[in-house]
Amino acid sequence: MAEVGEHKLISLIGEQLKAEASSTDFESALDKPVDVEVEVDSGDDAAVLNLGSDRVVVSTDVLVEERHFRVRWSSGIDVGVKVAAANLADIAAMGASPVALVVALVLPGTTPLSWVLDLARGLAREAARAGAIVVGGDISGGEAISVTATAIGRLETEAKAIRLDGAQVGDQVAIAGRLGWSEAGLTILSRGFSSPKVIVEAHRQPSPDYVAALAAAKDAHAMTDISDGLVADLAHIARASNVAIEADYSLLPQSDELVQASAALSVELSGWLLGGGEDHGFLATFPSSAQLPTGFTKVGTVVPRTEGTAIVSVLGPEGVEGSGGEPMDLRPFRGYVHY
Amino acid sequence: MAEVGEHKLISLIGEQLKAEASSTDFESALDKPVDVEVEVDSGDDAAVLNLGSDRVVVSTDVLVEERHFRVRWSSGIDVGVKVAAANLADIAAMGASPVALVVALVLPGTTPLSWVLDLARGLAREAARAGAIVVGGDISGGEAISVTATAIGRLETEAKAIRLDGAQVGDQVAIAGRLGWSEAGLTILSRGFSSPKVIVEAHRQPSPDYVAALAAAKDAHAMTDISDGLVADLAHIARASNVAIEADYSLLPQSDELVQASAALSVELSGWLLGGGEDHGFLATFPSSAQLPTGFTKVGTVVPRTEGTAIVSVLGPEGVEGSGGEPMDLRPFRGYVHY
Numbered sequence: 122m123a124e125v126g127e128h129k130l131i132s133l134i135g136e137q138l139k140a141e142a143s144s145t146d147f148e149s150a151l152d153k154p155v156d157v158e159v160e161v162d163s164g165d166d167a168a169v170l171n172l173g174s175d176r177v178v179v180s181t182d183v184l185v186e187e188r189h190f191r192v193r194w195s196s197g198i199d200v201g202v203k204v205a206a207a208n209l210a211d212i213a214a215m216g217a218s219p220v221a222l223v224v225a226l227v228l229p230g231t232t233p234l235s236w237v238l239d240l241a242r243g244l245a246r247e248a249a250r251a252g253a254i255v256v257g258g259d260i261s262g263g264e265a266i267s268v269t270a271t272a273i274g275r276l277e278t279e280a281k282a283i284r285l286d287g288a289q290v291g292d293q294v295a296i297a298g299r300l301g302w303s304e305a306g307l308t309i310l311s312r313g314f315s316s317p318k319v320i321v322e323a324h325r326q327p328s329p330d331y332v333a334a335l336a337a338a339k340d341a342h343a344m345t346d347i348s349d350g351l352v353a354d355l356a357h358i359a360r361a362s363n364v365a366i367e368a369d370y371s372l373l374p375q376s377d378e379l380v381q382a383s384a385a386l387s388v389e390l391s392g393w394l395l396g397g398g399e400d401h402g403f404l405a406t407f408p409s410s411a412q413l414p415t416g417f418t419k420v421g422t423v424v425p426r427t428e429g430t431a432i433v434s435v436l437g438p439e440g441v442e443g444s445g446g447e448p449m450d451l452r453p454f455r456g457y458v459h460y
Numbered sequence: 461m462a463e464v465g466e467h468k469l470i471s472l473i474g475e476q477l478k479a480e481a482s483s484t485d486f487e488s489a490l491d492k493p494v495d496v497e498v499e500v501d502s503g504d505d506a507a508v509l510n511l512g513s514d515r516v517v518v519s520t521d522v523l524v525e526e527r528h529f530r531v532r533w534s535s536g537i538d539v540g541v542k543v544a545a546a547n548l549a550d551i552a553a554m555g556a557s558p559v560a561l562v563v564a565l566v567l568p569g570t571t572p573l574s575w576v577l578d579l580a581r582g583l584a585r586e587a588a589r590a591g592a593i594v595v596g597g598d599i600s601g602g603e604a605i606s607v608t609a610t611a612i613g614r615l616e617t618e619a620k621a622i623r624l625d626g627a628q629v630g631d632q633v634a635i636a637g638r639l640g641w642s643e644a645g646l647t648i649l650s651r652g653f654s655s656p657k658v659i660v661e662a663h664r665q666p667s668p669d670y671v672a673a674l675a676a677a678k679d680a681h682a683m684t685d686i687s688d689g690l691v692a693d694l695a696h697i698a699r700a701s702n703v704a705i706e707a708d709y710s711l712l713p714q715s716d717e718l719v720q721a722s723a724a725l726s727v728e729l730s731g732w733l734l735g736g737g738e739d740h741g742f743l744a745t746f747p748s749s750a751q752l753p754t755g756f757t758k759v760g761t762v763v764p765r766t767e768g769t770a771i772v773s774v775l776g777p778e779g780v781e782g783s784g785g786e787p788m789d790l791r792p793f794r795g796y797v798h799y
Contacts, residue, residue: 125573130599133573134580138594141584168595170560172614175514179595181610183564185602221509225522225564225608234464234472241473245480255477256507256518260469263524264604269564271520271610275511 165361166211166345167274169282176282178274180211186266194310197236199325201243203399204270209251210329210346210401212274216283216338219253219331221273227263240268243326251331280338283405288343288362292406294421295413297333299323300351300374301390304397305382312386320382329401333416337405340414344405350396352433352454354404355421359432362406368421368435370394370449395435396454504700505550505684506613508621515621517613519550525605533649536575538664540582542738543609548590549668549685549740551613555622555677558592558670560612566602579607582665590670619677622744627682627701631745633760634752636672638662639690639713640729643736644721651725659721668740672755676744679753683744689735691772691793693743694760698771701745707760707774709733709788734774735793 125133167180184190184204195203209219224244228237244255253272276282288294306324315321329346337344343362347354351368359366373394383390406423407413426432437449464472506519523529523543534542548558563583567576583594592611615621627633645663654660668685676683682701686693690707698705712733722729745762746752765771776788 130573130576131597133577134597137577137580138584141581142588142593144585144588168560168562170595170612172514172516172559175511177511177516177612179560179562179610179612181562181564181596181608182598183566183600183608185566185600188601220511221507221518223507223518223520223610225520225610227522227524227606234469237469238472238476241476242480245477246483249481249483254481256509257520258470258473259521259608261522261524261606262527263606265602267566267600267602267606269520269522269598269608269610271518271562271564271608273509273516273518273612 165285166214167217169215169276175278176276178212178215178217178276178282179271180208181269181271182207182211183267183269192236192266195325197239198243198246200268201240202247202326204268205244205247206327206329206401207348208270208272209247209253209331210334210348210403212272213251213329213331213334214283214344214346214403215274215276216280216335216341216344217274217276218335219248219251219272219274221253221256222248223256223271224258225269226258226260227265227267228260229264229266230262232266244270283338283341283344285343285345285358285361288358288364288406288423290364290423290425291409292342292423293409293411293413293419294355294366294368294404294406294423295417295419296347296351296374296402296404297337297416297418298330298402299400300347300402301379301393301397301400303327303399305379305393308386308388308393309382317378317382320378323400327399327401330403330416333414334403336414337403337417340407340411341405342407344403347400347402347404348398350398350455351404352395352435352451353398355433358404358406359426363426365424365426365430365432365434366421367424368433370435370438372418372420374418391449392453395451504624505553506556508554508615514617515615517551517554517556517615517621518610519547520608520610521546521550522606522608531575531605534664536578537582537585539607540579541586541665543607544583544586545666545668545740546687547609547611548586548592548670549673549687549742551611552590552668552670552673553622553683553685553742554613554615555619555674555680555683556613556615557674558587558590558611558613560592560595561587562595562610563597564608565597565599566604566606567599568603568605569601571605583609622677622680622683624682624684624697624700627697627703627745627762629703629762629764630748631681631762632748632750632752632758633694633705633707633743633745633762634756634758635686635690635713635741635743636676636755636757637669637741638739639686639741640718640732640736640739642666642738644718644732647725647727647732648721656717656721659717662739666738666740669742669755672753673742675753676742676746676756679746679750680744681746683742686739686741686743687737689737689794690743691734691774691790692737694772697743697745698765702765704763704765704769704771704773705760706763707772709774710777711757711759713757730788731792734790
């Protein structure tokens with residue numbers, strides 16, 4: 122797997138799936154052709170299936186011990202909340218109502234029962250917070266803990282799926298929820314600290330604002346949850362919509378807690394705000410005339426894409442040496458693409 | 461996790477999920493109560509969600525390297541087919557039509573790209589065989605390969621979900637598809653052999669008879685796919701339906717290939733037929749008057765449960781020393797329960 126990056130791998134897998142599904146090299150068990158209409162496929166936050174009158178939205182995410190969480194830093198409840206939130210936010214980011222979760226667990230023999238039951242509590246709690254319920258699962262042994270959750274959502278008959286590719290030139294770009302908190306919490310834990318508690322807790326248990334996402338569904342042209350970091354997720358929307366996005370650093374929500382923590386740890390605040398994912402806040406674009414739904418703050422504007430310029434740019438804060446009103450250097454951030 | 465068995469663990473998790481979902485210790489993000497109706501929950505092959513007019517059926521399964529497959533014995537295609545078949549069979553066993561799969565992969569850095577693309581081919585191929593399509597997924601790094609597939613199915617408005625708990629006294633018990641082949645193939649590979657090829661292939665790529673399962677949905681009182689072995693899955697139906705089942709060994713499908721392989725390897729054929737799972741054949745009960753659908757063979761009868769006797773019994777074959785017409789000793793088989 123060293124041969125290709127994740128993005129390329131996903132694209133190669135997609136080609137393979139399409140080629141095989143349309144192949145006639147194997148015998149189909151059924152006379153009928155595949156009759157499900159896939160409205161939105163896996164390139165977006167979640168897939169949308171049209172089953173007739175209702176539409177079903179599906180998303181899956183896997184968290185692996187030592188890659189996405191550490192048992193010495195996160196309780197079972199924390200991990201349950203985290204994997205549920207990651208999935209449920211994907212459903213809400215399509216403008217769909219979360220309905221159900223199924224969960225597949227891989228558990229080493231050494232995992233304490235209490236940890237597993239706490240995991241179940243975390244899953245159920247976050248599901249309930251989003252209006253959903255855990256309806257099934259599977260368990261296997263294995264060398265490291267992994268938790269795969271699959272969320273199911275519903276889109277009403279008349280409702281529009283809010284995709285990545287709907288942003289239009291002139292749109293307001295806005296975000297809802299915490300930005301950079303999870304990454305800041307991880308930095309704090311990595312340095313061996315456990316406070317400020319409110320930031321560490323934000324890393325352990327992300328708390329997506331599902332209400333804001335569902336309210337945004339009425340007007341939003343495009344939406345995603347911020348799981349890879351603001352720059353990366355701005356780029357996802359810009360690339361899919363064939364537009365560029367200009368954000369303004371001074372418009373980003375900068376809480377006193379994060380400002381103080383960045384000073385105390387001598388860490389650049391901008392790294393957390395522009396690169397920190399996993400808070401699962403929501404990022405959406407709205408018509409210029411729209412009133413933003415409760416919970417959303419404007420952070421930028423959709424502009425035409427032009428040859429030779431970046432699809433995402435962030436105007437630096439004034440008064441900071443070397444960046445006053447100038448575009449910031451986004452090269453350190455995942456998803457940075459220069460055209 | 462040494463403290464409890466898998467069955468007990470699932471039941472404890474279920475209690476935890478229920479307790480937490482009805483708890484008021486956390487703030488729900490939404491005003492509305494959870495409004496999904498769960499018709500069938502996780503104790504059955506798959507969960508059934510009533511979303512209004514349509515019903516959605518969901519099942520998830522995880523396969524872990526060295527636990528469920530070995531890369532030296534199974535290609536990427538084999539593993540893709542296997543995980544897809546395990547999930548899609550769960551959907552069909554509810555009497556529902558498979559619609560879609562999402563797949564979460566954990567891949568070590570050493571996994572060859574070609575293996576991953578073969579995996580995608582296997583997933584797409586088996587999905588297409590069942591009338592479904594792969595619509596999304598997630599990928600993470602990790603120490604061992606694991607593949608979690610979640611299948612989505614559809615139940616028509618008027619259709620009945622075929623549950624484990626519907627068997628009625630007097631019902632015919634019947635099976636469709638191969639029995640014991642996957643286990644026999646595993647025995648062959650474990651002994652260092654690679655033929656007979658047809659049996660080894662049956663282990664590598666199970667081939668559930670989705671057509672038979674969907675045909676059975678019209679009349680069947682209860683249905684499941686045989687994933688844990690015939691005795692274990694008969695016990696699942698008997699326990700859930702509060703009945704007992706009497707099967708007749710001489711009625712089980714005994715192909716020449718398996719008979720010869722058991723003789724050549726000096727392995728008891730009965731072990732494969734009664735204990736071998738993972739062929740994902742279908743096991744169903746039908747009214748005594750019903751004509752069995754194409755593909756199904758009668759293997760026994762549903763009888764009343766009586767105190768002090770086993771919920772599953774299998775009448776031995778005549779002419780075999782010590783078992784002629786007598787109930788066989790089922791204690792070696794998973795799921796054996798004596799009351």
